[in-house]
Amino acid sequence: MVKLTRPLLRAAAAAGLVLTVGIPAAFAAMTATTVTDLNIRTGPGPQYPTVGLATRGSTAVIDGCIEGSKWCRIDINGVRGWVYARYLTTDFGGSTVVVQERRADLAIPVVTYEAQPRDPVIVSSGDALIGPVEEIDPIVPPATVRTYIASNPGETVYLDGEVVVGAELPQTVAVRRVPDYNYDYVSINGQPVLVEPATRRIVYVYR
DSSP: OBOOOHHHHHHHHHTTOEEEEOOOGGGGGOEEEESSOEEEESSSSTTSOEEEEEOTTOEEEEEEEOTTSSEEEEEETTEEEEEEGGGEEEEETTEEEEGGGGHHHHTOOEEEEOOOTTOOOOOOOSOOOBSSOOOOOOOOOOHHHHHHHHHSOOOEEOOSSOOOTTOBOOTTSOOEEOTTSSOEEEEETTEEEEEETTTTEEEEEOO
């Protein structure tokens, strides 16, 4: 399932500005499954705006992936954009495999992204969200927590990864305490998240 608004549909069209290299016709039918709620972005990186949210278990058609990158272009229910390949799985010889880990075996085509003049630029910390994503109990934070974070946002940290529930933050990422609450918070890739202090795993993403 993909959640979209009309302005974001226009942004999704812009996400198709790529040059594809040697995609065989038979590959068009290859599908993958999202293992968690996953952002669909206008470009191959955490700094690009989101055009939708692929909920856990969504079926995506893979167009291809960028060489030497963890980002792939997909199509979900007609919405085309970029996702982090660590959170896509597919069938390979009767077994479920992570797309990022078996790209060569899966013979996924290479695509290249054509940078646009107004593309956002970031200075990445060089860290990555540590995977794989683990199953965690969902939480529903009170509205007062969101109000506090909005009043005390702090700086955004950009990581070479994607913001998903269950992912572990590197020790180098400084988190902030929410007063009288069980979870810390930090803004990752432009999205506030709540973090379990003991495990440093993301337990909630504000979208």
